Each structure stands twice: as structure tokens, then as C-alpha cells.
Amino acid sequence: xxxxxxxxxxxxxxLAGVSIATVSRALQQPDKVRPETRKxxxxxxxxxxxxxxxxxxxxRRQSNNTVILLVRxxxxxxxxxxxxGVEEAAGEAGFKVLMxxxxxxxxxxxxHIDMVRxxxxxxxxxxxxxxxxxxxxxxxxxxxxxxxxxxxxxxxxPTVKVDNRAASMNAVRHLMEAGHERIxxxxxxxxxxxxQERFDGYRAALAExxxxxxxxxxxxxxxxxxxxxxxxxxxxxGGIVFTAIFASSDQMAIGAISELRGRGLSVPxxxxxxxxxxxxxxxxxxxxxxxxxxxxxxxxxxxxxxxVDRLNGKRTAETIVLxxxxxxxxxxxxxxxxxx
Amino acid sequence: xxxxxxxxxxxxxxLAGVSIATVSRALQQPDKVRPETRKxxxxxxxxxxxxxxxxxxxxRRQSNNTVILLVRxxxxxxxxxxxxGVEEAAGEAGFKVLMxxxxxxxxxxxxHIDMVRxxxxxxxxxxxxxxxxxxxxxxxxxxxxxxxxxxxxxxxxPTVKVDNRAASMNAVRHLMEAGHERIxxxxxxxxxxxxQERFDGYRAALAExxxxxxxxxxxxxxxxxxxxxxxxxxxxxGGIVFTAIFASSDQMAIGAISELRGRGLSVPxxxxxxxxxxxxxxxxxxxxxxxxxxxxxxxxxxxxxxxVDRLNGKRTAETIVLxxxxxxxxxxxxxxxxxx
DNA sequence: TTGAAAGCGCTAACAA
DNA sequence: TTGTTAGCGCTTTCAA
Numbered sequence: 226x227x228x229x230x231x232x233x234x235x236x237x238x239x240l241a242g243v244s245i246a247t248v249s250r251a252l253q254q255p256d257k258v259r260p261e262t263r264k265x266x267x268x269x270x271x272x273x274x275x276x277x278x279x280x281x282x283x284x285r286r287q288s289n290n291t292v293i294l295l296v297r298x299x300x301x302x303x304x305x306x307x308x309x310g311v312e313e314a315a316g317e318a319g320f321k322v323l324m325x326x327x328x329x330x331x332x333x334x335x336x337h338i339d340m341v342r343x344x345x346x347x348x349x350x351x352x353x354x355x356x357x358x359x360x361x362x363x364x365x366x367x368x369x370x371x372x373x374x375x376x377x378x379x380x381x382x383p384t385v386k387v388d389n390r391a392a393s394m395n396a397v398r399h400l401m402e403a404g405h406e407r408i409x410x411x412x413x414x415x416x417x418x419x420x421q422e423r424f425d426g427y428r429a430a431l432a433e434x435x436x437x438x439x440x441x442x443x444x445x446x447x448x449x450x451x452x453x454x455x456x457x458x459x460x461x462x463g464g465i466v467f468t469a470i471f472a473s474s475d476q477m478a479i480g481a482i483s484e485l486r487g488r489g490l491s492v493p494x495x496x497x498x499x500x501x502x503x504x505x506x507x508x509x510x511x512x513x514x515x516x517x518x519x520x521x522x523x524x525x526x527x528x529x530x531x532x533v534d535r536l537n538g539k540r541t542a543e544t545i546v547l548x549x550x551x552x553x554x555x556x557x558x559x560x561x562x563x564x565x
Numbered sequence: 566x567x568x569x570x571x572x573x574x575x576x577x578x579x580l581a582g583v584s585i586a587t588v589s590r591a592l593q594q595p596d597k598v599r600p601e602t603r604k605x606x607x608x609x610x611x612x613x614x615x616x617x618x619x620x621x622x623x624x625r626r627q628s629n630n631t632v633i634l635l636v637r638x639x640x641x642x643x644x645x646x647x648x649x650g651v652e653e654a655a656g657e658a659g660f661k662v663l664m665x666x667x668x669x670x671x672x673x674x675x676x677h678i679d680m681v682r683x684x685x686x687x688x689x690x691x692x693x694x695x696x697x698x699x700x701x702x703x704x705x706x707x708x709x710x711x712x713x714x715x716x717x718x719x720x721x722x723p724t725v726k727v728d729n730r731a732a733s734m735n736a737v738r739h740l741m742e743a744g745h746e747r748i749x750x751x752x753x754x755x756x757x758x759x760x761q762e763r764f765d766g767y768r769a770a771l772a773e774x775x776x777x778x779x780x781x782x783x784x785x786x787x788x789x790x791x792x793x794x795x796x797x798x799x800x801x802x803g804g805i806v807f808t809a810i811f812a813s814s815d816q817m818a819i820g821a822i823s824e825l826r827g828r829g830l831s832v833p834x835x836x837x838x839x840x841x842x843x844x845x846x847x848x849x850x851x852x853x854x855x856x857x858x859x860x861x862x863x864x865x866x867x868x869x870x871x872x873v874d875r876l877n878g879k880r881t882a883e884t885i886v887l888x889x890x891x892x893x894x895x896x897x898x899x900x901x902x903x904x905x
Numbered sequence: 906t907t908g909a910a911a912g913c914g915c916t917a918a919c920a921a
Numbered sequence: 922t923t924g925t926t927a928g929c930g931c932t933t934t935c936a937a
Contacts, residue, residue, distance in 0.1 A: 231682075233929095233930055233931085234930065234931065235930080243907075243908085244907070244908045244909075245909095245930090245931080245932095246907075246908060246909080246910090246932080246933080247906085247907060247908075249931065249932060249933085250906095250907085250932095250933095253932080257906080257907095258906070258907080259906060259907090262906080262907080274706075276679070276682040276683055277683060277930085277931080278683060278929090278930055278931070279680075279683035279684055279685050280620070280623055280624050280627075280629065280683070280684040280685070280929095280931095281624055281684075281913095281929070281930035281931045281932090282930080282931055282932070283620055283624075283931095284620050284621055284623075284624040284913060284914075284915090284929090284930080284931075285912085285913055285930075285931045285932050285933085286913090286931085286932070287620075287913070287914095289620065289685075291685075299645055299648060299649070300642075300645050300646070300649075300845065302640075302642050302645075305639055305640050305642075306640070308639060308666070309639070309640075309666070312666065321663075321680070321685070323661075323663040323664070324663070324664040326648070326649070326652065339616070340661070342571075342616040343616055343617060343618060343619035343620070344618050344619055344620040344621075345619050345620070345629075345631075345661070366614075450845060450846075450849050454849075479846070479849045480849060482851070483848070483849040483850075483851070483853075486851060505640065505790060506790075506819070506846050508823070509790050509794075509819045509820060509822075509823040510823075510850070510851070511822070511823070511826060511850070511851040513823075573914055573915085574914065574915065575914080583923075583924085584923065584924045584925075585914090585915080585916095585924090585925095586916080586917080586923070586924060586925075586926090587922085587923060587924075589915070589916060589917090590916095590922095590923085593916085597922080597923095598922070599922065599923090602922080602923080617914085617915080618913090618914055618915070620913095620914085620915095621913070621914035621915045621916090621929095622914080622915055622916070623915095624913090624914080624915075624929060624930075624931090625914075625915045625916050625917085625928085625929055626915085626916070626929085627930095906937105907936105907937085908935100908936085908937080909934105909935090909936085909937095910933100910934090910935090910936105911932105911933090911934085911935105912931100912932095912933100913930105913931090913932090914929105915928100915929090916927105916928095916929090917926100917927095917928100918925105918926090918927090919924100919925085919926085920923100920924085920925075920926100921922105921923085921924075921925095
């Protein structure tokens, strides 16, 4: 019968009649020990019910092959597939992934950066544009950080993103081609870069088509369903007239549609809507949401790859830009005379 | 200027002119050192740019105040709010939370249990009914595990769940009160307990109302949108007649509705639908989904509380049962003559 | 191919 | 209140 209290490498060594160094080697680099020795060790491991203490190993190695994926808001399903991509690449490289929630709070970003400083993890994949300004000038003193999807002005770090400006222009053009001119933009938390880039794309598309930009048509939010709801409620109550919406997240688009419906307006009958992200619910929604697809899984994979590079000592601040795709489904219709 | 390579407690001690024990104490239990000494230490910490190595501390303490939240499928937003509850309670108790994805694969459950054995984390909050059978008989030799939402037959562990059977009966009754008799059940992966309990509730409600149970009306799935879609596609193509659906997850309900619509059927016009979970999208959906609300955040909080108890040496296998609530929204209508 | 031994940075028991 | 000191379990260098 095997003992049940957890044993250590010394017991195994004693049992196998070898030194602890040999046990360690047999486990880490089996080809470095003679087959017979290896067998003795393995038998002893089994007999002692030995499970190596990863904490001790990490401590000794001064690294634990774990990275933190810190997202803006874990409530947004957008990040789920990112996580999958990160985890996949991490697994291949022998890393574990810890997912953290910044809750739209830059203080929590600082907390997680501290976790890396304290060696809880080897690096941080950052997926929020909020960054504690007091850390901005630390430059080289920052622990390994890779940014995904967003960017932080003033921080030169390895980054994976999409061309938000171009993607937005494309989406807005699609709306204009359907005859829409009074297009609301549900923006992210401008002036953060990500939100700003999409906003810029919206303006650029308008300008290109010779449509005047109107401040009253732009509302910012935190990408949540609730933000989408509230934005539309405010617009409608303010008597603002519009026939289409370009939202910078599917969640805001869905919140907007829900609110429109609650007030008796139909989508796309009265108002056409385009979202951003192509989360899993976009396609199951009614109407199926026309949206900008981001290659989320790949974004996650590439971010993790950049992290591995960084942890291997590479110190470039490479930026990878991935393609987006406008997925046309059922939430956009030709423009009809505006409501009211 | 402060140095940028990370310093250790010895340097700080030297700088402050005290022993390393005093530095440790000043940082961990400030009230145990004289204010003046404390100040000297803090100054030295700042000057040396000292960040305690949490890994070393964890190693020394043989615990790292981290728990893993292992969920069946991280793609299901159901788990997001659970995570929030867990994280909240964890924060209060000084714990960190690591979220892992079992991907409906019991092998990955084993992997994560190993992570705890290897001291990557102190405990595991398990949110899947899949469990490697070879670990079942380990009983006391298992690391600290708490189960949430699901149960594993043969495993006596601290558990938080809802009364799935009663909740299902309630939902099905609601459908029958609207006149429905041909009610499809989109079940989870029976015979896992969670799925089984909801299935039992469905049957019990039917029996109570004197409606015959029909095998053809029950389809199992893995709680995903896609599973809901496919189940309905199969039913419709098989010529099965029904007027209502009780799904054991909102995602399956949403997938089902999407498929129904794709085939020209309306909800709730032709088919009424009730889901389970009340994920954030349920309310924004069209029609707003009638569903069984689970107190997710509380479930997370209680699970974490059980974990803290367990880590403090409590060895009971307490089961906490939380209340559910049928949230009536717009996806159920009085029964009309069945389609076809 | 194997063993001896140093030591990662910290905590905590014990002594002063 | 503070200091001394013995490790936690492992990896890794160096020597044999």
C-alpha cells in the first residue's frame, strides 16, 4: 500500500538507492540517466506516491511557466475565445494560463502587474487600454507584458491587434451603401486608443462619403449590454433621429437592439445595426447580427507566442496586425424614412 | 536613483540596518515592530525598490493562497458570474483565483487536480460533473476540492448547488399551465447528476399532470448553443411534433430558438421555450427568455467560502442548496395547435 | 553516468 | 521588540 502523505524527492532517492540529483534528472531529463537507474527511480516514485512539488521547482528556477491573461471585463464573452487561443499556444509551450478580471479598473491592472513582480506569474497579457499612469514611465522596469487587442499610448510593448480604423470604415460604409446617413456610433471609452481608433474610422467613413459628422450621434460606453441599452435610451429620450447604429462591441449592439425593441422599434425595419467582435451570440441573435469579426483565437495564440518570445529574452516591441472581416447577416436593411 | 534589478530581503535588511526577520515582520505583521523600526524598513524597501518574492513565500509556507476554478466549458457565460462571486469571496479571504477550462474532457480535470497536487494552487472548485473514474476511490488522498453546481456520484465533497429537480418541475409546470403537453426536453449530458436531476424534474412534472412521457421528446447535449441547434434540427427533421421546449441551459434554448427561426417557426408563436441559468443574454434576447435563474454570484461566493473552510482544516462534506427562481419573460405563450 | 552540496528568498521557532 | 538560524523541496554546478 502506498503512503498517503505527500512524499518528497529525498524519500524517493532513498527508496531507489540513488541521490536526489539522480531522481531530479530521471524526472526532468530521462535521457540523462541509465535506463536501469531510470527504472529504479520510476518504481520508487510509484511506490512513494511521489508528486513533485511544482512550487519548489518554480521557486528554484525563479519562474513558474504561468502567464496571466488580464481582460477588461470577464463578463464579455469576447474574451472567452481569446482565452482559448492563449491556452492552446500556452499548452504547446509548456505554460499555464491564469485569467484575471480588470473590471474596468486600472487599479486592478496595477494589482495584477504586482502579481507578476512578485513572481506569481512570469508575464502578463494585457487586454485593456486602462493602464495606471504612474507605471507608464517605468519602461524597462516593467515585468514582461504583451498587449492584445488594445494599445496603451506611451507604452512600447509587443502587441497583437486588428486595424480598428479600417474595420470601422468598412462597417460604416456598409451602412451607407444601404442608404443610411444618420448613423449613431456607440463608441467605447474614448479616449482610450481602441475606442478612439474605431471612432476615427467612423468619422473617416462619413467624411469620405461627404456626410457631416454630428456630435449628438456619438455615445460612449464600456462595451457592455447595459451600456448599449442606456445609450439608446438616452438618444431616444433626447429626440435624436437616426436610422442606423454602428456599435463598437456586439454586447452594446445587443443592448441597443433590446432597448429599441422595448420601445417599439424594429431591427432592422426601423433601425439597422452593426456590431463588433462576432461573439458566439451574434449569430444566434434575432436578427442575426451583422458584425465585424475579429480573429479571436488567433489573436490569443499570437499574443501568447509574443509572450514566449519575450520570456526567452527577445526585447523587441513588435506589433502584429490581424485581419478582420465584415460578416453580413440580418441586422442591416435599406434605409427607410426615419422614425418619428 | 533606485536600482532596477529586483532586490531581496537581505539587501533591504542591510540597508535598514536590521535583520531579515524584522523586515519580514515589518511587511507581514507591521504591528509587531516598533514604529521607528518599521519606518526604517519601509524606507529601505522603497530605496531598494523591493518587491517580495511571493513564490518564495508560498514555497516556504507550503501554500500559495490560490484556488483554481475549473469549469466545464469556459465558453458558457454562465460561469462568468460564478467567477465573479468566487473572486469576490476569494479577495476577502486573501486568495487569488485561477480559472481553468475542462473543455468537457475529464482528462483535463485530472490535469488540474494534478496542478493542486503539485501545489500550483491550494484547492480546486470543480464545476463539471465529469470526473476521472480512476480518481474516485482515492477518497482522502484527493487534494482539497469543492464542487459547485454539479455533483459527482461517489464523491463526498463540500458542495453548493440548487435543487435542480424542483426548479425543472416548476419550469415544466409553467409550460403546462399555458396548455402545452408536447414538451421537448433539451437535457444535459445524462447520466451526469446535474443533467439527470433536471431530467427527473421534467418527468416528475409530466407525471404529476398525467401527461405520458415520450422518449422521442428528449435530446441530450453539452449545454452549448450548437447543441441546442442540432437537437432541434434533428427533432424537426425526424418529424417530431412539439409545442414547447424546456432546455437545461440558456445557451441550448438560444440555439434552439435560432434553429426554429431558421426553419420559419416563431417563438413563442409556434413554440414556447424556457431556458435555465438566466445568463446576461437571456434578457436581451428576442423574445426575452423565460428561464430559471440560478443565484450564480452567490453560488460562487459560497463555494469559495466552503473552500476556505476546507483549507482551514474543516473536513465535513456539507451540501448547500440555494434557491432558484422562474423568471417569466416573453418566450412562453399559450399553446396553439402544433405546427405541421 | 552519478553524487555532493550549495542555495533560491523567505518564514517562523526560538532565543535573547 | 529584535536577531539567529534552520529549513521548505527542488535544480544545478562541479567534481568524481
